[in-house]
Amino acid sequence: MRQSGPPADEERPDEALLPEDAAVDLAAERNSAGLDETIESLDRELIGLHEVKTRVREMAALLLVDRMRQRFGVSSSRPNLHMCFTGNPGTGKTTVALRMAELLHRVGYLDRGHLVSVTRDDLVGQYVGHTAPKTKEVLKRAMGGVLFIDEAYYLYRAENERDYGQEAIEILLQVMENQRDDLVVILAGYTDRMEEFFRCNPGMSSRIAHHIEFGDYELDELIAIARLMSDGEGYRLSGEAAEALRERLRGQMVQPRFANARSVRNALERARLRHASRLLECAGRCGVAELTRLEPPDFSP
Structure with a gap:
């Protein structure tokens, strides 16, 4: 189980209601809440995913406007923000969940804004009386933040x-409602498996307000991701290396176990190993260019 997120801010004092003839500066409020900073972090960390990012921006706008309405004494029901993220591995679901937790904290929807990421093993026990304490302990840790349940369909095993x-x-249903x-709560997993899970658990389906699909990356996007990852590790791809990686990924993309950005990261990890071995075999003098530049042999099969 993984827990992460920004530190909790100090409690804000209750804001006095504004008179009806007053006005609020939405740009200033948006800047004060740090929404642009969170969205920009998402843009830096994730290539593409334009529809996903649009949904995140829409939720941020709703929550900020709701906060401004409350300052005028205009009440409305608190929006249900339980979500389902569907898509193949390596498409950014966990990263978006982390940024979503941060965003919800910034606009005052969540007290802490941390992310607790779990799988079935963190929630389900192996014997009678074991599951409830495990699940309740996870929920206790997640309160005030986001609970991200990866491969949530494994919670339900009809055959057993x-x-x-x-x-x-x-x-989970009781807590999500009450x-x-x-x-x-954000449930995540393969699209078809999650659809089957909801068919078998209509109570869970009715509590999920937002279904967001994470599509597979295009080849050009994968190369952009590779450049972003390599830059972060202090490497750069030569033009020929980028083409070698492109051809490697082109072949992998049609394989059943291809995992989008995860496969790119794995390819770069292997390239770093080959790069280091190649330099040592040469046993010559190396400058910073040689130490930081990945070449086509580093991406050989």
């Missing part, structure tokens, strides 16, 4: 009548 996953689901002011 003695499986305890259904107990975890029932506890404590949604304190917690946002």
Whole structure:
């Protein structure tokens, strides 16, 4: 189980209601909440995903406007922000969940804005009486933030009548309904598997307000991701190396286990190993250019 996120800010004092003839500067409020900073972080960290980023911006706008409405005494129901992220591995679901937690904290929707990332093993026990304490402990840690459940469909195993996953689901349902002011739950996984999960668990489906699809990356986007990753590690791709990587990824993209950005990262990790071995085999003098430049042999099969 992984927990991450920004430190909690100091509690804000209650804001006095504004008179009806007053006005608020939305640009200033947006800047004060740091929304642009969070969105820019998302743009820096993730290539593409334009539709996903649009949905994030829309949610941020809704929550900020709701906050301004409250300052005038205009009340409305608190929006349900439980979500489902669907798509193949390596398409940025966890990163977006982390930034979503930060954003919800900045606009005052969540008290802490941290992310707790779990799988079935963190929630479901192996014997009678084990599941409820595990699930409740995870929920306790996630309160005030976002609970991200990866491959959520593994919670439900219809073929096993003695499986305890259904107990975890029932506890989650209660908390998602009764404590949604304190917690946002994001379920994630393959699109078809999540659709089957919701068909078998209509109560869970009815509590998910936002379904966001993460599409696979195009080849050019994968190369841009590779450049972003290599820059972050202090490497650069020569033009020939980028073409070698392009051809390698072109062949991998049609394979069933291709994992988008994860596959790119794996290719770069292997390239770093080959790069280091290649330099040592040469046993010559190396400058910073040689130490930081990946070449086509580093991406050989």
